[in-house]
Amino acid sequence: MDHISPVIWQFLVKWMTNFALLPPEASKLAPQMDALYFFILLVSLIGLTVVVLLVTSFSILYNKKRHPVAEQIEGSTLLEATWTIIPLGLFLVMFVWGALIYFRVFTPPANAMNIYVVGKQWMWKVEHPGGQHEINALHIPTGKPIQLTLISQDVFHSFSIPAFRVKREAIPGRYTTVWFEATVPGTYHLFCTQYCGTNHSQMIGDIVVLTPEDYRKWLASSTSGASLAQNGERLFASLSCAACHNTRPDARGPSLASVYGARLPLATGGTVIADDAYLREAILNPSQHVTQGYAPIMPTYQGQISEEGVIALVEYIKNLNSDYRIQQTLNTTDMLPESEGRTPGAQAPAVKGPVSKGTVKP
Amino acid sequence: MPDSPVIAHGADEVTDNAHEEHPSYLRHHFESTEQQADATGFAMWLFLLTEVMFFGGLFTAYLIYRNWYYPAFVAGSHQLNVIWGTTNTVVLILSSFTMAMGVWCAETRRKQGLVFCLILTFVLGLGFLGIKTVEYSEKIEKHHVPGLHYSLKSFLDPDSDAAAKAAGDKPLALDMARHTEVYFSLYFLMTGMHALHMIIGIGILGFMIFRARAGAYTSGHVTFVENFGLYWHFVDIIWIYLFALLYLISRHQ
Amino acid sequence: MSEQAKHAEDEHHIVGPKVYVICLFGLLVGTGLTVWASFVELGPWNPVIALAIATAKATLVVLFFMHVKYSSKLTKLTVFAGIFTFLILVSMTLSDYISRAWGSW
């Protein structure tokens, strides 16, 4: 093979040895997605083969030399019905199968650990509930469902992890979610796949999947001193939210204890489930989300809190299951000594996830 | 021309009938004046379809935001003057009527009548735009033009504003008051697009009056007047909806 | 196209002033009605009534001022196609906005 240019030869060898059709399957979802992918691929290949075979054989059998006079055929309802119904049936199978997978990707399980991701031109900022910040990287453990709550602070971005087969747009002004469960430790690509301006192609990062043990080590080593909920608590205090949202009988706002996940009656009629998106909206556009029995007097915080700040507040409210802390913020005007007194080791419960309420309990 | 039972249009009747000599306005590629009138009329209708879809985008936006920010839309709507709006609706309906009468005059070859109707339509059209200008200038004075020093005063403090006070508006929360800007964006976009169509229409009307006095439309060739009539009525229809959607939100409050 | 329809298409129907005057009257009454209705408390029916009256007025204009009642099937079909596509745009887009609030499953 000397006559082939060594460059091209190396090139081909490199390609043949590294050839892959799909990225590694590193999440629980990936094999399911790939099964559907290969099903559609199979159908496509059969369809293509049928067309190519027919065209080729007709070209050979009925070329002018062999078949000088064409026979006029009007059509055949039976045949046409066949190639209407068979593709339709196959497409419907794909639709149902695809819809089921779509369900799965965008329906996080109840025990998922929530991590917040803020996209901005041109970086990904990740906020772990334990207070760890990351930029253009995401550390996660295997074997635990992870839910991402995404938002963008400027333009559309898209959080894509090919190895997990998931991708979700980060939208300005609204939370979106996606979840996955990593299975294989390793480092995988993180791409922004929605064109977002000049450095779109540099808005990339690493997804680092660790074993649960390594993950615990990483959490401990990269803490920033205060959990996300504690940051939220400070913000809650400095914005004087507790002036209204308290348990006093004359409180002007509803108590926020155990409000997360509850079904709230709205002043405009109807009810709403207080999820992350609702909490965010209620902070930024309060007058549209007034709960029954309260006057629409809450000021808007639009433009006053950064997206990270809103996330911290949401995380704080999510973890409130008693009014004790709110009373504390009422009594103290400054920083809370308790939260500063915490040692990194005390952060450990955060690993259990935000749903294990009581993280901020004294 | 051989007779065929499946002719798509009455091409040969005409050639057999009176119009042995082609009238001057028959363009070379048509077989008959009927075909020409049919084709241009149909083309006008298709053009109106594109206009429907053009406004369709705006109506979609309107419906979405009205559902989202209903209180802001109510407060914004209360800033509009129903009397001016109603007057304008009546003016436009009258102009539509005079236009229809103009078409009838052209069809029945009444030259004086046609010129009179067109001039009336022209004047009514200008009247509409005049009233619109008054309304717009009021909005400009109150800084209700989105993007240009937009002021929330009328919505945060309705007592300071005559229109809001008259409607008995309660003060809006700041976040909702901000969304009145969306209402006024749509208000200016929709009425502005409509006014743009009016201006174009009035321009063509002026040209038509000029031509009608020379007797151009009263010698059997009425397609232009008819097609312009379609356009003018379409603009009227858009306004009928704009009036209901923009001016008449929850006036009873 | 049937012979009859073809005939109807060729025949140019001239709509007379009488129809126009009746139509004008109807439009003015409609305008008065819609303004009056907007000042009456009807709850969720207010916008429905307003749109219904507007549609009735628009129908009058389309049928008589724009001669659609006397026009060929093709013109009627064209009007219908316009309304149909407009409704697709509005309803399918709104379907997204309405069902967003239903939350995830």
Next chain:
Amino acid sequence: MSTNTIVSLPDQSTARIPKTNYITKENGLLSWLLTSDHKRIAILYLISLSFFFFIGGALAGLIRLELLTPQTDLMATDTYNKVFTMHGVIMVFFFLVPSVPATLGNFLLPMMIGAKDLALPKINLLSWYLYMAGGILALYTMMTGGVDTGWTFTTPLSTHYVNTNVLTTGLAVFVAGFSSIFTGLNFIVTIHKMRAPGMTWFRLPLFVWAHYAASILMVLATPVVAIAIVLVALERTIGIGVFDPAKGGDPLLFQHLFWFYSHPAVYIMILPGMGVISEVISTFSRKRVFGYTAVAFSSVAIAVFGFFVWAHHMFIMGISNYTVLVFSLLTMLVAVPSAIKIFNWTFTLYKGSITFETPMLYAFGFLGLFTIGGMTGVFLGTAGTDIHLTETYFIVAHFHFVMVGGMLMAFLAGLHFWWPKMTGRMYPEKVSQLAAVVTFIGFNLTFFPQFILGTLGMPRRYASYPPEFQVLNVFSTAGATILGVGYLLPVLYLVWSLKYGAIAGNNPWQATGLEWQTQSPPLTENFAVMPVMDHEAYDYEWLENQQQEQRREQEVTSAG
């Protein structure tokens, strides 16, 4: 060769191009610029379209060169962004949308239905001027710094976050949109009102049906993108807030409005191409298209269903999950008429008498590539797989298979097929067959690796990429070089043929359409005697009888 071709040319020693035809009728540049003859306007379009195609193509070449290596070494990222944006804008709005309708459609549609011209010739000329105004504006934008929003103008990027020439580009697209609206409007009116006696709806060539369907989309969908662009422009200049989340607007609304046009737009692009393929396959297999009615109605079905599927571009964009279900289902339904067409074309070959002239080679290319393009569309219409594949090179490969592999192949097929009618001269067969094969190979080498890149996860619109994707990108760039040659060849030999090509005569392909029953190049008003349609479309027996009659007449006259 004699048995393997259907080409029948007049005796070259005596044959002459007819002295009076639409080209020779008047002379001078002004006679072209002020013409209202649909054929001359088609030629104007052909020249200007080719110009824009090669500008878009050159930009594509730059993109491929930059992607040869993982780093950004040829140009900076913002230059790259401008290059792919301008490539998209020019190719979509100034080549693909008008390509077949404005050139071949304009030239042939009146002839096929036996009319003297389009119903509104002046509007037709206006369309061309609008197209040119838009095109020149787009070029001006490119010269003065370009625009880097991507051809989709996604808000809020386009309204608040880029400081390039969004407004002029928007205006260019807006103006070109009206050109497209007027073309579509003209076609619909012409097809309804200008048909020759005897030309019933079910005697129309399928080319006309396809153009009818595409025209409906042009008329009804284009205005929506026009208003979307107006809103973006106002948002950008005075900040009206309709799409601005900070002011309470919804950026997704822009995408709804944009894709309400831009999804049907892909059918505007592909339907006329399908029309070309119907004509070509029928002619070169000497057979009526298998299931004429099904093919005709599938065009209309694609046009109607085309309005119901736009949100499949937004599956992961945060639209409601329920809406995703509905749009995914409807997307599956719109795939069916395309499948019907593919099989009907294939079965047209059955028991035909097939020859392999250049247009047929391109048509075969179309069949294969469009099948791949269509099937990969199903991957993206399926909500589950769309999550992984959207916004990657998979989608780039998919729409290039449909647009370049489908549409451009069809355009070239049609251009070769009707070249003798348009110019009166044949193109050189051998070299053009070579070009067809080169194009096919180059195309597959360029775009097939991109499917694999996409499934591997390489995002689109990346100026730099992880090194592991390099090998496939090198393949793609190599293929693009071959593809470039494949597209340059036709320019050379087609221009050559204008002077040296064989005289074609009226009907070199022995085709049945009315356009072939008149001289080539045709007269200004197309037919010396207005034709009467007294047979079905694609009636080859009628053609044979007709020719026999003519031969007999000639014998009589020469004997007399």
